[in-house]
Amino acid sequence: MLLTKFDPMKEFRDLEKRMESAFKFPEHGDIANVSGFTPSVNTREGEYAYHVEVDLPGVKKDDINVDIKDNVLTISGERKTKKEVKEKDYYKMESSYGKFQRSFTLPDNTDVENIEANSKDGVLEVVIPKLKKVNKETKQIKVK
Template sequence: MTITRFAPFRAPLSDVALLQHRLNSIFNEFPRVSGETESLSTGNFVPPVDVYEDAHKVVLKLEVPGIKQEDLDIRLENQTLTVKGERKFEKEEKEENFHRIERSYGSFVRSFTVPQTVDTDSIAASYDAGVLTISLNKKAEAKPKQVKISVGSTPEPKQVEASAA
C-alpha cells in the first residue's frame, strides 16, 4: 500500500499553470515604478531597458523590436529623458485565426531622470536590430581626471651655519 500526503489545495498541473498565467498577466498590466528616477506609463507593452555608465557617458539600451525607427519619439526636457513609441498589431491575419498571442502590443512611454553630470547638448541615438541605444555624454567637469605625478628623490635640506654678526 502506498501512502500519499494529503494536499487539499493541490490541483492538476494544467489548472495551476493556467491560474498562475492568469495572475501573472493581471499583475504585469500594472505599471511598475522602481525608485524615483524612472516611471512607466500604463500600457500593454513596456520595453525592457539596460542602463550603464562609464567614465565618459551614460548609455540606455531599449528593446523595441517590431517598431519602426520613425515611430520612436525621444525627447529631453528638464533633465527628464522620455522615449515613446507604439508596436502595432498586424491586421494581416484575422484575430480568430490565431492560436496564441504572446507578444505585447500597444503604445509605451518610458521616462528617466538624467543626472546633472550629463551634457544635454550631446545626446545621440541609434537603432539597430530592434535595439534603441541612447548615449548621453558626460560634462567635461564630471569626467575623472588623471594627473601624472613624478616620483623622484628630493635633495635633503642643507644646514646653514649661523655666523655671528
C-alpha cells in the same frame, strides 16, 4: 440544524475582493494585448557617457520618440504588429497595438545638447555624454 457563525465584516471582504478583481491589472505577459507594453531597459555608466538600451522588438524607427524636458529623458512610441497566415484551408491574422513610455531623470553632469539615439535590430540605444570635468587649480587667498 446547521448553525452559521455571524460575521459582520464578510460582506465588506466580499466587496473588497470584487473591487480588486474588477480593477486588477493584467500580468506582465498579458499587458501587451491590453493597453501597450513596458519595454525592458538596461542602463550603464561608461567613462565618458551614460548608456540606455531599450528592447523594442517590432517597433519601427519612425514610431520611436526621444525627448528631453527639464532634465528628464522620455522614450515613447507605439508598437504595431500584424501577423498574417494564409494557408490552403485556413486564414489567420493576429495584430497587437500598444503605446509605451519610459522616463529617466538625468544626472547633473550630462551634456544634453549632444545626446544621440540609434535603433538597430529592435534595440534602441541612447548615448548621453558626460560633461567634461574642469580641473581647477586651488587658489590661495591671503588673509588680511
